[in-house]
Amino acid sequence: xxxxxxxxxxxxxxxxxxxxxxxxxxxxxxxxxxxxxxxxxxxxxxxxxxxxxxxxxxxxxxxxxxxxxxxxxxxxxxxxxxxxxxxxxxxxxxxxxxxxxxxxxxxxxxxxxxxxxxxxxxxxxxxxxxxxxxxxxxxxxxxxxxxxxxxxxxxxxxxxxxxxxxxxxxxxxxxxxxxxxxxxxxxxxxxxxxxxxxxxxxxxxxxxxxxxxxxxxxxxxxxxxxxxxxxxxxxxxxxxxxxxxxxxxxxxxxxxxxxxxxxxxxxxxxxxxxxxxxxxxxxxxxxxxxxxxxxxxxxxxxxxxxxxxxxxxxxxxxxxxxxxxxxxxxxxxxxxxxxxxxxxxxxxxxxxxxxxx
Ligand SMILES: [Zn+2]
Numbered sequence: 001x002x003x004x005x006x007x008x009x010x011x012x013x014x015x016x017x018x019x020x021x022x023x024x025x026x027x028x029x030x031x032x033x034x035x036x037x038x039x040x041x042x043x044x045x046x047x048x049x050x051x052x053x054x055x056x057x058x059x060x061x062x063x064x065x066x067x068x069x070x071x072x073x074x075x076x077x078x079x080x081x082x083x084x085x086x087x088x089x090x091x092x093x094x095x096x097x098x099x100x101x102x103x104x105x106x107x108x109x110x111x112x113x114x115x116x117x118x119x120x121x122x123x124x125x126x127x128x129x130x131x132x133x134x135x136x137x138x139x140x141x142x143x144x145x146x147x148x149x150x151x152x153x154x155x156x157x158x159x160x161x162x163x164x165x166x167x168x169x170x171x172x173x174x175x176x177x178x179x180x181x182x183x184x185x186x187x188x189x190x191x192x193x194x195x196x197x198x199x200x201x202x203x204x205x206x207x208x209x210x211x212x213x214x215x216x217x218x219x220x221x222x223x224x225x226x227x228x229x230x231x232x233x234x235x236x237x238x239x240x241x242x243x244x245x246x247x248x249x250x251x252x253x254x255x256x257x258x259x260x261x262x263x264x265x266x267x268x269x270x271x272x273x274x275x276x277x278x279x280x281x282x283x284x285x286x287x288x289x290x291x292x293x294x295x296x297x298x299x300x301x302x303x304x305x306x307x308x309x310x311x312x313x314x315x316x317x318x319x320x321x322x323x324x325x326x327x328x329x330x331x332x333x334x335x336x337x338x339x340x341x342x343x344x345x346x347x348x349x350x351x352x353x354x355x356x357x
Contacts, residue, residue, distance in 0.1 A: 045102045049073055052101045056121045060096055063125035063170065068093045071121075075100040079310035080120035081302055082127050084136070096124045099312055107315035107323040108183065119180035120310060122173055126162035127302070132271035135278060136302045148298040149226075149291060153282040155304030160233050161263045161278075179327070181235040184309035186326030191228045192240015195248075199224060208247050215293060222294025225252065226305075229289060232256040234306055237330065255288055 057071045070093055077099040085095050098120060106113050135158050139151035167174045198220045202211050210217060225248070231238045233256050241249065262281055266274050286292055296305045315323070 049101050052117070053098075056096075056098060056117075059118065059121045060125045060128070063122055063166075064094070064128035066094065066128055069125075069128060070095050072097050073100045074098070075103050077104070077312065078300075079307045079312075080124050081300065081307065082124040083302060084133070094128045096121065096128070098124075103312065105312050105314045106183075107313060107319040109320070112179075112183070115176060116180050116183055116310065119173075119176050122166060122170075122176065123159070123163065126166045127158075130162045130165055131158055132275040132278075134275040138279060138282070140301050143301060145298055145301060145303075148296050149286060149294065150282060151301075152296045152298045152304050153285055153291070154278050155298075155302065156230050156233060156306055157259060157263065157278055157281055157285075159304060159306050160260075161266065163234075164263065165267075178331075182327040182330040183323070184306070185231070185235045185237065185239065185330045186323050187309040187313070188231055188235075188239055189227050190239045191224055191231065192238075192243025194220075194224050194227070195240065195243055203245065205245065208245065218290065218293040222289075222291040224248075225289045226291050226294055226296065228252045229255060229285065230306060233259060235330075251289065255285060259285065 053071050053073055057069070060069045060071060061067060068091065072095055074097050077097055079099065081097045083095050083097070085093050087093060098117070101117070104113070104117070106116065108116065135154055138154045139145060139147035139149075145151050163177055167177055199217070202217050203209075204211055210221070228238050228241075228244070228248070229252055232252055238244075238252070259281060262277065266277055269277075297308075298305060
């Protein structure tokens with residue numbers, strides 16, 4: 001009974017006796033008290049990351065239907081990827097590498113950044129569920145990518161295939177996929193501008209042919225077609241499309257339509273059949289589009305040039321607004337697209353989805 005009043009009294013005295021003056025505050029600010037604020041924010045960052053990682057792990061396991069999946073947030077990440085690892089006990093696990101949330105800068109607001117992040121998990125979970133093992137190592141030996149063009153091309157085809165399957169399985173992801181595609185599109189090269197700067201002067205518009213057949217022209221042509229094909233296959237729309245000559249547009253459209261058709265035939269096939277067909281299709285795309293002189297920058301196993309759209313990117317002033325406008329442009333022009341039937345040549349429109357923000 002006596003304890004409480006005494007304690008109150010002591011408390012009151014202490015409070016009266018030690019008001020914190022300006023000098024004391026100054027001293028506190030420069031003393032060891034300050035690092036505790038810093039460590040608190042590190043703790044908050046870690047807590048945020050562990051929440052995001054645990055949601056990511058739940059999503060990855062749920063969407064892939066596999067339990068042997070781990071999430072590795074990487075502060076130096078280049079985007080999203082998945083690899084297979086063997087643990088010391090012999091167990092095989094899928095290791096999904098994601099950017100570290102706090103360090104992951106994109107020219108987007110936080111909500112949109114989270115949508116891109118979540119779609120990254122969805123995409124990698126799709127690889128875990130669907131991608132045959134041999135696809136990861138196509139054009140590679142050991143941990144080294146030996147044939148970047150082959151490795152890249154098969155991964156581009158596979159990215160389209162797994163995302164198509166992903167939205168069939170999870171229709172609610174259609175709008176997320178579309179939003180992520182819209183963002184990725186803002187990060188891609190303007191194919192029309194590339195054409196005007198590096199190829200137009202080597203092209204005869206009247207006879208619709210290239211003036212010379214030299215390696216540097218073939219390399220540029222390969223670069224342009226590779227990017228146009230990637231954009232057409234993965235985001236359904238090519239930046240600067242209207243700047244390209246009609247023969248180039250037709251070539252890309254025809255090839256992409258052929259690939260789309262072949263990919264739909266692979267539903268429910270065995271991994272071995274899927275791999276063989278993807279390998280054969282990749283080599284056919286390289287041949288038909290004459291890509292062989294172009295070497296894409298792909299160094300990691302399982303990486304495609306598409307993944308580069310999701311690299312961390314610190315926005316310059318005004319870039320977030322530009323990105324927002326780019327996403328709006330993508331949606332404005334893309335909700336219904338004009339396509340040409342590769343069989344009969346007829347034009348028709350295809351509705352791709354409904355925008356949801
Ligand atoms: Zn992928």
